[in-house]
Amino acid sequence: MTPRRLLLAAPALLLLPPAARASQEEMEAAMRAFTGGVTPRPGRVSMEISPLVENGNTVPLSVLVDSPMSETDRVRAIAVFNQRNPQPHVITMRFGPRAGRAVLATHIRLATSQTLLAVAAMADGSYWSDSAQVVVTLAACVEG
């Protein structure tokens, strides 16, 4: 392609789909890999994230699960998934017997506006979830 042709084709190149990006199906597949095929019920989990994010490079995220964290009734793990980053998985946190509360807070990257899903695995084998919609104005530079 001559430089002139390339220049003319530039707008079309911008319309090409991004190289790597997770989808709703991939997010659900990653979630099922975490739950062992069980579909989590909504509730008991509360995910806190700003609904409007100005900078996707560091987005504060916290997940709190309603659980007494006793010997028998406790949260085994929390996992967070995303819909449209290159990879659907964000973080998995497994709790041992010394954990005080089922809470996690961290900073994450968001490639674009999307839905996030937090899933909690309970010791009794049940799974609970919460989802959040996030609008991102400046995307994380995960794809340049």
Next chain:
Amino acid sequence: MARVLLNIPARAYPGDILVIRTLIQHVMETGYRPDADGVVAPRDILRRFTCTYDGEVVMEADFSPAIAANPYLTFTLTATRTGTITLRWQGDNGFDQTETRELVVV
């Protein structure tokens, strides 16, 4: 050694639930990002964080590239008796760093 910022109480009463905040200096290169020459920079992230106290795992976390640079993590532990809190980060390119703090339970 990467720089680490830790916020861990030094003293506690038995049964107290302590909030632990950790931050470690790390680029968390995603492996998807081209540099100025258009060459995709290879992935360099932390994969695993583990906290142990009183001989047992408090919690362990698996990170993906979606964790922001300089990973920040907050969690809680229940104070039982005087002991060492060990925090360990492991990642790509053989990254392995361990920090310890003494917790006095009165």
